[in-house]
Amino acid sequence: MRRFLAFLLPLPLLAQTVVIENQTVRAAFDLAGGSLMEFQLTAMRLNPLSWDSKGTAGLARARGHFLCFDRWGQPSAAEVQNGMPFHGEATHQRWKLDGQSQGEARMSVTLPMAGLSLERTAKLAGSAAMRVTETVTNRNRLGRMYNLVQHATIAPPFLVEDTVVDANARKGFMQGTPMPNPEEPPVWWPSALREEQTVNLRYLTNDARPNVVSYVLDEELGWVTAATPSKGLLIGYLWRVREYPWLNLWRDVSGGKPAARGLEFGTTGLHQPFEKLVAKGRIFGRPLYDYLDAGGTAARSYAVFLARIPAAFKGVENVSYDGARVTVVEKGAGSRIVVETGALFPD
Secondary structure, three states: OHHHHHHHOOHHHOOOEEEEEOOOEEEEEEOEOOEEEEEEEOOOOOOOOOOEOOOOOOOOOOEOEEEEEEOOOOOOHHHHHOOOOOOOOHHHOEOEEEEEEOOEEEEEEEEOOOOEEEEEEEEEEOOOEEEEEEEEEEOOOOOEEEEEEEEEEEOOOOOOOOOEEEEOEEEEEEOOOOOOOOOOOOEEOOEEEEOOEEEEOOOOOOOOOOOEEEEEEOOOEEEEEEEEOOOOEEEEEEEEOOOOOEEEEEEEEEOOEEEEEEEEEEOOOOOOOHHHHHHHOEEOOEEOOEEEOOOOEEEEEEEEEEEEOOOOOOOEEEEEEOOOEEEEEEOOOOOEEEEEOOOOOOO
């Protein structure tokens, strides 16, 4: 009888928050959409990933760090008519909890239209870091193209006027530049263009534009950080560039104040339907989509970490990883913050 009643319970009444924690950090995932909706220091209780798409409470929606899968951006007009949502199906599905311990959780999702599935393992690493590995499987009888973009989104109260974003991004382009050559003219991190004027993307004040800017990375590991000196906290991401060759930055202002910043790294840097990705092929020599043959799988990993910073913190010059720890070098000052992590990436 209990099993029958559980089957009848509507989605909002089902348990949907998965928490893993240690003495230093707490991470929380929402099974209604699969988002990492909370990652914070236990003693500080300041969650950088507090952004919420404001969908119906309890129903699947995008929150905090969500997954754009099987696409990044809009479907074609015909796909919209057939029910394909913006950024793909992942945040519109209820994810399955496959296993959980105090510091690790395994969850999965299947995309009914795309015919793809994804298995995720999130495990706390060291004191203030988490490593996440996600494996995509093509369950179609034919091969197909797809994209996977990690849409990490910071918001108030962590995001304020003095929040500074840094990355090892290099050459980039404005998403608003018309096709077929949006990469002309190029921009160079941290610069972007707004009405032919240069904008510094390290900061976000009352200027929400340019809305999305995409950059390539030249090193083996890519990184992006957001630091708020007035709050004493930094959040950072680290990933393999061969797995995620693009960094895409989105900005939003509400009432003249910072409302959201998307620190998005993924397999594509072009915010267009697949037809246009195929026609364009590559930008700056980097691919705009990935491909999986029938029954094929592909695994990718990233790490997210937190660190306390002083009130006079100037931003990040560099982030490095030596197999056991992440080292953050402060811009200008040269001071270092070390986060013990252990191994973050599979061999």
